[in-house]
Amino acid sequence: MVRIYVIDNGGQWTHREWRTLRDLDVDTEIVPNTTPFQDLQDEEINGLVLSGGAPRIALDSNLGNCAEYLEKAEFPVLGICAGHQFMAKFFGGWAEPSKIPEFGKVELTLLKEGDILFDGVPKKSIVWESHNDEVTILPKLFDRLAESENCKIQAMRHKNKPFYGLQFHPEVEHTQHGEQIFKNFVKMCEK
Amino acid sequence: MFDAKKFIDKTVAKLKEDVPGKALIAFSGGVDSTVSALLVNRAIENQLIAVNVDTGYMRKNEPDNVKKMMKELGLNFRFVDASKEFYRELKGVEDPEKKRKIIGEKFIRIFEKVAEEEQIKYLVQGTIAPDWIESGGGLRDNIKSHHNVGGLPKTMTLKLIEPLRDLYKDEVRKVARELKLNVSERQPFPGPGLAIRIIGEATPERTEIVREACDIVEKEIERAVEKGLMERPWQYFAVLMPVKTVGVHGDKRAYGNTIAIRAVQSVDAMTCHYSTIPHEVIDTISTKITNNLKEKINRIVYDVTNKPPGTVEWE
Numbered sequence: 001m002v003r004i005y006v007i008d009n010g011g012q013w014t015h016r017e018w019r020t021l022r023d024l025d026v027d028t029e030i031v032p033n034t035t036p037f038q039d040l041q042d043e044e045i046n047g048l049v050l051s052g053g054a055p056r057i058a059l060d061s062n063l064g065n066c067a068e069y070l071e072k073a074e075f076p077v078l079g080i081c082a083g084h085q086f087m088a089k090f091f092g093g094w095a096e097p098s099k100i101p102e103f104g105k106v107e108l109t110l111l112k113e114g115d116i117l118f119d120g121v122p123k124k125s126i127v128w129e130s131h132n133d134e135v136t137i138l139p140k141l142f143d144r145l146a147e148s149e150n151c152k153i154q155a156m157r158h159k160n161k162p163f164y165g166l167q168f169h170p171e172v173e174h175t176q177h178g179e180q181i182f183k184n185f186v187k188m189c190e191k
Numbered sequence: 192m193f194d195a196k197k198f199i200d201k202t203v204a205k206l207k208e209d210v211p212g213k214a215l216i217a218f219s220g221g222v223d224s225t226v227s228a229l230l231v232n233r234a235i236e237n238q239l240i241a242v243n244v245d246t247g248y249m250r251k252n253e254p255d256n257v258k259k260m261m262k263e264l265g266l267n268f269r270f271v272d273a274s275k276e277f278y279r280e281l282k283g284v285e286d287p288e289k290k291r292k293i294i295g296e297k298f299i300r301i302f303e304k305v306a307e308e309e310q311i312k313y314l315v316q317g318t319i320a321p322d323w324i325e326s327g328g329g330l331r332d333n334i335k336s337h338h339n340v341g342g343l344p345k346t347m348t349l350k351l352i353e354p355l356r357d358l359y360k361d362e363v364r365k366v367a368r369e370l371k372l373n374v375s376e377r378q379p380f381p382g383p384g385l386a387i388r389i390i391g392e393a394t395p396e397r398t399e400i401v402r403e404a405c406d407i408v409e410k411e412i413e414r415a416v417e418k419g420l421m422e423r424p425w426q427y428f429a430v431l432m433p434v435k436t437v438g439v440h441g442d443k444r445a446y447g448n449t450i451a452i453r454a455v456q457s458v459d460a461m462t463c464h465y466s467t468i469p470h471e472v473i474d475t476i477s478t479k480i481t482n483n484l485k486e487k488i489n490r491i492v493y494d495v496t497n498k499p500p501g502t503v504e505w506e
Contacts, residue, residue, distance in 0.1 A: 011331070014331075023192055104497040104500055130499045173459060174462040
């Protein structure tokens with residue numbers, strides 16, 4: 001059984017991430033973002049989800065121990081919303097308050113075909129959003145994978161590591177292909 | 192995938208360990224508290240007492256329906272009419288968080304009183320995941336204090352038992368179906384009741400208005416669903432807005448309040464989109480509410496907000 005933990009950054013949908021993974025028969029737990037990396041390694045996890053949360057990444061520089069996870073992880077990491085913004089800043093990009101924040105229903109457009117995280121997801125689909133901040137400068141080592149009308153960096157991927165960041169929320173029911181995205185992530189963690 | 196049967200077996204076994212004696216359940220007659228009641232009752236072999244409180248902010252005929260239901264389920268029950276006390280405590284209160292906290296505390300004090308009389312130490316609640324998530328705490332922001340979590344007083348003597356804490360409504364419904372409960376498909380109704388469907392002070396007079404309007408919305412939407420005119424919404428109700436507008440009633444000027452109709456589709460209450468109600472149904476609701484409530488209500492609006500950015504209830 002693949003083991004993927006959810007790092008709780010205080011999001012409204014952290015528990016939904018846990019539920020989505022559990023429904024995919026993943027061995028999963030929600031752990032606080034103050035958990036030392038060594039503890040995660042001792043649990044022999046195969047992947048990590050960095051949840052969203054109320055902290056404003058554009059305004060604060062810290063997000064619990066998320067920096068340590070990104071520094072040391074050799075397994076796949078999926079950053080969602082605040083987790084995604086933190087990932088961008090950690091690798092030298094930037095996040096700022098959105099000129100037009102997005103709440104609720106938004107159309108997502110994939111920019112690159114064939115990325116394994118979006119396997120089976122059509123070029124255009126409906127996703128659900130809830131963010132005040134967004135990634136405004138893509139880190140050098142990342143590729144941009146998706147955009148929406150008002151947010152250019154909806155998804156990004158590290159060029160050399162299995163690290164992904166998503167501004168939208170694949171874990172909620174209203175995101176059309178959210179479960180597929182999680183399935184793809186789980187597959188990545190199984191390898 | 193979530194397995195309701197396994198959940199029941201596991202939970203009953205755990206409850207047998209966690210609840211060594213008599214317990215009391217905060218029983219509203221909704222799907223969460225009914226499922227919790229049955230699980231605990233099974234675990235402690237009928238030593239459960241279900242307490243239903245009439246807060247005065249109940250839907251039309253709700254107290255009678257719940258009493259009937261408690262009898263049908265074979266529960267030991269107590270019914271407490273505390274409507275006057277609730278109205279008194281909420282006099283002059285307009286802030287939604289204050290309303291929720293006052294109601295949450297009042298509930299607990301009533302349960303504590305019954306618990307003392309019955310020598311009970313355990314309070315069972317039908318708390319589900321969105322209740323504690325939205326109530327916040329630690330890193331998580333407070334969106335609204337659900338009466339059974341964020342509305343709890345800081346000091347209380349009873350030990351809390353919440354068997355459904357990690358479940359969402361769709362999963363609770365699965366458990367309810369497995370237990371063959373009629374209540375399984377019932378629409379959610381918030382603990383603070385109609386008090387949070389009245390924007391501003393929840394006086395008895397304003398409660399009567401929103402109670403009547405909610406009843407009309409429920410009946411007309413249920414009729415439309417039965418006729419196949421629309422999909423059954425997740426939740427559907429009326430909200431009383433303290434906004435007065437001008438109208439005309441029988442050649443005379445009218446100046447009354449506004450009712451908003453709210454209906455949403457959801458699976459787990461964590462995200463929602465507003466329901467598409469056919470115009471003919473909205474039309475009937477609009478005419479019925481304004482005609483029945485006459486000088487009190489002369490304008491109806493429909494809420495077209497998704498969650499996020501809105502929440503299901505307005506407060």
